[in-house]
Amino acid sequence: MAQVQNNVVLTEQEEDTMHGKYLVFDLDNQQFAIPISHVIDIINMQPITWVPNCPDYVKGITNLRGKVCPIVDVRMRFGKEPQEYHDRTCIIVVEEQGAPVGLVIDSVSEVITIDDENISPPPKFSTSAEARFIQGVGRTDSGVKLILDYQAVLGEDNVIRVEEVE
């Protein structure tokens, strides 16, 4: 019990120190970043059980140390062509509604600090499919990083409205 409580306290402290820290990863030759406080784990590719009736970008479920964790391929979620997984392919595990969800990305590179004032809102007139998954653009010394809105990635696509149907 005591251990559990310690962990809770730790995470709270960590959250403070983690503010402004981002995990940078590559996807389709672009650099993306995700707030590190949202990342609970980074794992290598492991066997995934395919689940019927799901969209292509849902690769299936995997066993994350006894927990069942769905896996989403971010590249395919962006509507891009799938790519063979290789030994650098990684799964970033984030928490969504209290349960872990894995995001497949090409590779992770580093953890950097981006100050809030260096983050600007995403370009409004972007036509690319992934625009709605970007919550901001961070400027750093090593170039521009797109900050991934993972909740949008895991969110539902807009439901067709009744008016449109009838």
Added chain:
Amino acid sequence: MASGNDQMMEMFLYEMGTLLEQLDEVLLNSEKSQELTEDAISEIFRIMHTIKGSSAMMELNLISTVTHKLEDSFFLIREHGIDQEHFTELFDLMLDASDFLKSQLDAIQNGTELAEENDDLINRAVAFYNILKGGPNPQASAPAAPAVPAAPAPAAKEQEPAQPSAQPVAAGGKGTMHFEILFEEDCGMENLRAFMLVSNLKAISNVVAYYPHDIETNPETAMEIMVNGFVVTLESQLTPTQMQEFLEKQMHVSSATLLTEEQLARRLGQTTDVSGARYEACVFFEEDCGMENLRAFMLVNSLRSSCKVISYSPTDIESNPESAMLIGEKGFQMILESPLSFSALQDTLRKGMHVRSVTLKELSAAPAASNASETTKAPSAPAGTGAPAAASQPQKAQEAKHEPAQEKEHEKKHNAVKTPVKQSLISVSLDKLDQLMDLMGELVITESMVVRSPDLKGLTKLDNFQKAERQLRKLTDELQDMVMSIRMIPVSGTFQKMQRIVRDMCRALGKEAELVTMGEDTDIDKAIIDSIADPIMHLVRNAMDHGIETPEERRRAGKPEKGTITLSAQNTGGEILITISDDGKGLDPQKLLEKAKKNGILTKPASEYTEKEAYMLLFTPGFSTKEEVTEYSGRGVGMDVVKKNVEKVGGTVQVESKLGYGMSVILKIPLTLAIVDGMDVSLGGATYTLQITSINESFKAKNDQVIVDTEGNEMIMIRGNVYPIIRLHELYNVPNAVTNIEDGILIWVQSGDDSACLLVDELIGEQQIVVKPLPKYLNRFGVKEYGISGCTILGDGNISLILDVGAIIEKVLEKR
């Protein structure tokens, strides 16, 4: 031995406590972030709605009225939203309301008096409602308050006779009066009736005192009340006559008499003499019932409500198993004091479980002079004549010994009987049981990892290992059964609660209906019961409110005036089926669709809806089939909550209906928390698991055995019956699977009445699996409807999907 009402009150208090906690959390979070999310609004709305309903059921009218008003406001907010400027007012109002409700809760718990009115809060709620409704002009619209949908009408009814008659009584002063109340004969549990009566009285008057005063805690007062009546002293603005009328209208009250001060004094003076006559009884139990000592113990316990057990012999029945033999030989002797007549007591004794024969003697005032014995029939008692005579000797001696310290002895015995019951039960938090269950699951998985370890492949001399393995398996099996059984409780408690709801709603709605329950001894995991209790309640309310018609309507439709609601639970092996059905008017898909269209919740053109889909609209948020809002249901909360709660435990909801003949809602609750026996099969290189209980048999089939109908559906004949073949690889679009029936294997599966044959690649083997629910994230893709009910982690760490045969068959039939 808590009575139904006590249990219900306890449940209500617990429920309300949790709801209020939730309410505060939501309110405080929203206040902090200065925004009301849609979820928060629905949550608050739901909480208000639930409290309103349950408190009305417990006849806590004020609570019900207050929450009703607040619910009205949140109904508006949910529909039209709310301006930021009203936030402060809203949160103040809601938190004050929450405080008020909590204070009422405490009052109930501590047995202190409940508030009679809280006009301030109600007025504020109404004013706020009007602000929301008609803009910032509370003064002008305040008189129009009755326009609020269905004001407290049903709730206030009880109070009605009290309030208007307040003036004619003694100018301003409250009159003190005493009543002696007699309850109907054989209503049973008189002490609880009295307790209920007192709570009712508290709502309209000031209860000064009552006698006997320990009615809640001492079941033996039941007897006293039965004989001498129940005396209550109260202050009220009503005239004594009005009060008498009120009292006589209460449940089970047969008469209420006004007492003068003198009568009261006399009455209170005489009460010690309750005991009635004294009897000596000798009870023989059925010959081979076994454990006579425990039977005797049970008998003593069950007698408590109708008479006083002064002493019994042998005395050490609870602790000494050997007393069983003694009872078997000589019978079980008791000295009783009871107000019941000789023959009534004799009947009571005979009705006791496993009692074969009873010999009863009435003892005159002095216990020693007990010659007027009457031996009742001892049909199959060969020792019938000899034994009692022989036994009466020691009995007499004991009696004499006990006599001086009789009262004390009795008390001691009383304690001695009660303590072991208390000590043998402990309450454990459900969290710990959950952890235990998880560990159990891990253990089962680990066991199969060890036993099926690839390292063992090729090894031949494993005799000792295999012996140890068998031992281990046996132990884990037993452990698992034990863990499961700890968590199981019968659904009867939940079902019991519904009886009361039906009864109350019959009264409030002027309908006639009875609730028939079946399979209430079905054991269900505690966690599951907790999460389906609410849905069941909503469904029963819904059946009462929307399903069952009024007696006139029913007569016109040629149905018996009294409607029937059937509540049944059934364990089909793999899952629990809970059915709530009524013989009311049933559902009209056309009307449902119209209504849904009006509410804008259709997701495709109405013509494309099948009957089943139309029924399921009932469970869409924001749908309600009834125009006016009542105390019990309306507004379409509830039904969507039903579905949500059931899905939370991995279950499904189904509706069947025949217009004019009623509808039934079937909740299928899979044993998600369970460890089950599974059959692993392979399909396109992946592993899937079927529950053994759903498999009839598996077999290889020849292509020429397959029958194809005109639509291209494949079927196969098994022992004279034709069953459809379901190609799983087609249903799931699995690549690389076996497509030739001769190469694969057919599994004949069954779910309820539906049966079919599944084509898979091959059987892998049987093993115990720990069912884990699918990640919530996948719910939106309708995976469950496609027959995947959960998953399990295999010994090698991979995941296998668990197939739900019922859903697969349904899906396929729907497609065809």
